[in-house]
Amino acid sequence: MTGEFADRLTSIEKKWQEKWENAEVHTTERTDAEKYYVLEMFPYPSGNLHMGHVRNFSLGDAPARMKRMQGYDVMHPMGWDAFGLPAENAAIDRDVDPEEWTRDCIDNMRGQLKRLGFSYDWDREVATCDPEYYKWNQWIFQQMLDEGLAYRGESKVNWCPSCETVLADEQVEEGLCWRCDSVVEQKDMEQWFLKITDYADELLEDLEQLEGWPDKVRDMQENWIGKSTGAKIEFPVQESDRSLEVFTTRPDTIYGATFMALAPEHELTEEIAEEDDKVAEYREEALKRDTEDREEKSKAGVFTGRYAENPITGEKIPIYVAEFVLTDYGTGAIMAVPAHDQRDFEFAQEHDIEVQEVVRPSGDHSYEEEGAYEGDGKHINSGELNGLKKEDAIEKMIEELDDEGLGEADVNYQLRDWLISRQRYWGTPIPMIHCDECGTVKVPEEDLPVELPDDVEFTETGNPIETSESWKEVECPECGGDARKETDTMDTFIGSSWYFLRYISPELETAPFDIEDANSWMNVDQYIGGIEHAVMHLLYARFFTKFLRDKDMLGEDEPFERLLTLGMVNHPAYNCPEHGWIFPEEVEQENICEKCGREVEVDVRKMSKSKHNVVDPTELVEEHGADTARVFILRASGPTNELDWSEEGVEAAEEMLERVERIVKENEEALTDERPSLEDAELFDRIMASRIQRAIEKVTKDTENYDFNLAIDEVDRLLSKLYWYEQQGGKDKVLSHGINTLLKLLSPYAPHITEELWDRIGNEAFMLEEDWPEVDEDLIDEEAEEIDAYFDRVSSDIREIVAMIEGEPEKVKIIKASDWKYKAGEKILKAIQGTKDVGEVMDKVLDGDLQEYAQQINDEVVNAVENPGSYRRDFTGLDLEEEALELNQERFEDEFDVEVAVESEESSDEDKASRAQPGRPAIVVK
Structure with missing residues (x-):
């Protein structure tokens, strides 16, 4: 490998x-051709691409290019998920305008994307921070408001009393404000x-339609929606005129409810806390902890001094x-049945609460050793439910x-309404x-977009928008009186919930997108992105799509036909015991x-700035070329698997491209x-012509299936075969x-080097304007392929033997199996298709001239019956093997530079001759 090629590649x-x-x-126009809409999740403009971006975008570009060559109308756009907290933090930390910072980041990353040569239609570029874009965030919000889908209500937020601002979850670190370390309050x-x-x-049921999505993602969405069927039950609170409403999926276990548990946020908890210092103190501490911490403290709790009444007993x-x-599920109050719920059981043990068994295990069960029994069984200690199994008992209860008016059947969802308010500046104004x-009241439609103010102050306290009095104060559109604009901005997920539609009509001023064009392009045929977006982003995009469908703006139920979630990019990370x-x-x-001479710990980890194991895409491209980067990152691993970075892999990709250039030149x-x-064709002509067709077939299939690593491997094999054919002096x-x-x-x-070489050999059209290769059935020669495969197989066996001997080989003997083995093998292969009984197979195989080989055939039949899928996969017929040996003998001699003799098992005096099998001759190396 020379630096000259890399320099030449970057210039090309x-x-x-x-x-x-x-x-x-790369410009896209809609015609009468079949469409293909391929989309990678658009990036947040952080300033620089990372290798995860390069992998993601390379995954989308390969099929986009192939589909163009296959005659599809290809939509392959790019844009920017440009709102978000980092820009606002930059404004505070670096004293820069968030928009200016964001635009600079976009400009830099756009340049990096162009340098990688992705086939994006840049005329369709969008940025969610453009007023022309977020106008339609606001318009869709108001449409939802009109339909009763948007509303204002109370919700708890993370509040820093020192900074006097709301904190995002990621800004809360162990219950403290990330900026000032104050205790965060709810x-x-x-x-x-x-x-x-x-x-x-509908979001739950339509998951069944998404056959092109990974099962893991569909399961994650199903669990997030969290539909549960059960019952809503009212438990009266004693010495009070109120009751506790609970939802339970097991109303049949109500006889075993031995305590009630309230969330710290529950209104009764708050009411009790006003009178009970112990409850108040506990509640205050609990509210400081996030959900994960609270679930880890599953035994923590406090008795309120209050009692409820079991409505049945x-x-x-x-x-x-x-x-x-938690208040995220159910009502924030539960009836606890410690005998049959492990979490309830552990809490009961910690607080010395009675455990009342109401479901009898089918076998022995020790509560002391095994904990709660959560399986099925017959009910006991349950009044009229005694003797019933679970489903019947639930129905009867x-x-x-x-x-009795004590409760009713109910369905509960873990999914909660989407809180979209953010007390931040850099987002879409509500x-x-x-x-x-x-x-x-709504801002009149003709006054949209409501643009962000530009006279705000960025400090470490409060919402910056609140500092702009000129922006806040406004005339009420209803009465003309003094009024105030809403100062909250929208969750950034709003902008990414429909951006795939804006790409279709990026410059349309009268609507978020053209309905006719949208129905022509939608839905997205292939969507690509990280597994971290498997729940929220994808769920919100599905929600928006269904809403817009209900507004008669779309004809599709779902936005994304197929989904590909890519694995992480890893690189060795080095941890020094002294320097980290x-x-x-x-x-x-x-x-x-x-620095210190101490041994460091080496661990392969996800690329991360904090671990100092990041590979800079810009440096990689400048040193090795964009094509090298793309080939390596797509070949190193299947797209859904993790990818371990390898300098050797990068060099191998570069070497492959240089070999492509060399064979063309x-x-x-x-x-x-x-x-x-193929008139007057030699065997190697037939092999090569057929091999080309198989490559077309496999690369096309692998690219369609996103098995890009396999496709590139096949291209490399074709390249090696072409070098072999060149050495044979084949037909031009x-x-x-x-x-x-x-x-x-x-x-x-590798679009650049192939474009250069395509042009070099006299083609005038761009590669994307050429037709994708199609298989020429007339050039497929299965016999030639078999002979070639036979050569490869036997050559591999010879190499293994040569590697085990000392010195250089002087002669190789290839010993063909006895004729009877071919006849018996053909009969065995046929017989095991109809039966797996050894006796029946033997009856079908043995006849007069094979009887003398019965014992050997019996061993073969047992092997075939036990391993029908792998038995004799390399079986070769007698005539074909004889032809293969005749035509390949000289080729074997050239390959190993030794004399090669071919003989039959019957005529051979070698001890190993009896090992010869059809398709796998015995090999003797002297």
Whole structure:
């Protein structure tokens, strides 16, 4: 490998990127052709691409290029998920305007993307921070408001009393403010919500339609929606006129409810805390902890001194406040049945609460050793439910609750309405106005977009928008009186919930998108992104799509037909016991820290700035070329698997591309676009012509299936075969057919070098304007392929033996199996298709001339019956093997540079001759 090729490659890439841009070769127009909409999740403009971006975008570009060549109308756009907290933090920390910072980041990352040569239609670029874009966030919000899907209600927020601001969850670190280390409080605040729960059933049921999505993602969405069927039950609170409403999926276990548990946020908890210092103190501490911490403290709780009444038994039940009870599911109050729920059991053990068994295990069960019994069984200690199994008992109990007015059947969802309010500056302003006379009213549609103020102060306290009095104060559109604009901005997920539609009509001023065009392009055929977006983003995009469908703006139920979630990119990380994480260049041989001489711990981890194990895409491209980066990152691993970075892999990718260049240059004068003819063809001509067709078939299939690593492997094998064919002195037309095909098959993965070589051999059209190769059935020669495969198989066996002997081989004997073995093998293969009984197979195989080999055949039959899938996969018929040996004998001699003798098992005097089998001759190396 030489630096000259890398330098030449980077020069070639810049040349063709300019030509593509000038010719607008990646521009998309809708015609009568079949469409293909491929989309990678758009990035947040953080300033620089990382290797995860490069992998994500390379995964989308390869099929986009192939589909263009197959004649599809391809939509392949790019944009920016540009709102978010980092820009606001930059404004505070660096004293820069968030928009200016964001625009600079976009400009830099756009340049990096162009340098990688992705085939994006940049005319369709969008940025969610553009007023022309977020106008339609506001418009869709108001449409939802009109339909009763947007509303204002109270919700708790993370509040820092020192900074006087709301904190995002990621800004709370172990209960403290990330900026000032003050204790974070939970505070009630009026905020805006979207009623995604109105679509809960459809969002759940339509997961079955998403056959092109990974099962893991569908399961994650199903669990997030969290539909549960059960019953709602009222438990009266003693010495009070109120009751506790609980939801339970097991109303049949109500006889075993021995305590009630309330969430710290529950209104009864708050009421009790006002009178009980112990409850108040516990509640205050619990509210400081996040959900994960609270679930870890599943045994933590406090008795309230209050009791509820079991509505079925009339028994008195103590009421506790428990951290494991959350308001995210159910009502924030539970009936606890410690005998049959492990979490309830552990809490009961900790607080010395009675455990009442109401379901009898089918076998022995020790509560002391095994904990709660959560399986099925017959009910006991349960009144009229005694003797019933679970489902019958649930049905009977719900009937009783309903008849007595104590409860009813109910469905509960873990999914909660979407809280979209953010007390931040860098987001979409919520287009509402607060008037003392008229209440909360919409900003008139003709006044959209409500743009962000530009006279705000960025400090470490409060919402910056609140500092702009000129922006806040406004005339009420209803009464003309003094009013105030809403100062909350929208969750950034709003902008990413429909951006795939804006790409279709990026400059339309009268609507978020053109309905006719949207119905022509939607839905997205292939969506690509990280597994971290499997729940929230994808769920919100599905919600928006269904809402817009209900507004007669879309004809699709779902936004994304197929989903590909990519694995992480890993790189060795080095941890010094004295200096912590250090850069790879600070590690000497044998993993020694150059700073202190101590041995460092090496671990392969996800690329991360904090671990100092990041590979800079810009440096990689400048050093090795964009094509090298793309080929390596797509070949190193399947797209859904984790990818371990390897300098050797990068060099191998570069070497492959240089070999492609070399074979073209060596043969460019003889290359032609004429169809190859196999008249008077030698075996190697037939092999090569057929091999090209198989490569077309496999690369096309693998690219369709996103098995890009397998596709590139196949291209590399074709390249090696072309070098072999070149050495055989093959026909120019066959070699030309192979090289032309090679360049086209490689072009989705290495578009620059293939474009350069395509142009070099006299083609005037861009590669994307050429047709994708199609299999020529007339050039497929299965017999030639078998003979070639036979050569590869036997050569591999010879190499294994040569590697085990001392010295250089002088002669190789290839010993063909006895004729009877072919006849018996054919009969065995046929017989095991109909039966797996050894006796029946033997009866079908043995006849007069095979009887003398019965014992050997019996051993073969047993093997075939036990391993029918793998038995004799390399079986070769007698005539074909004899032809293969005759035609390949000289080839074997050339390959190993020794004398090669071919003999039969019957005539051989070698001890190993009896090992010969059809398709796997015995090998003797002398």
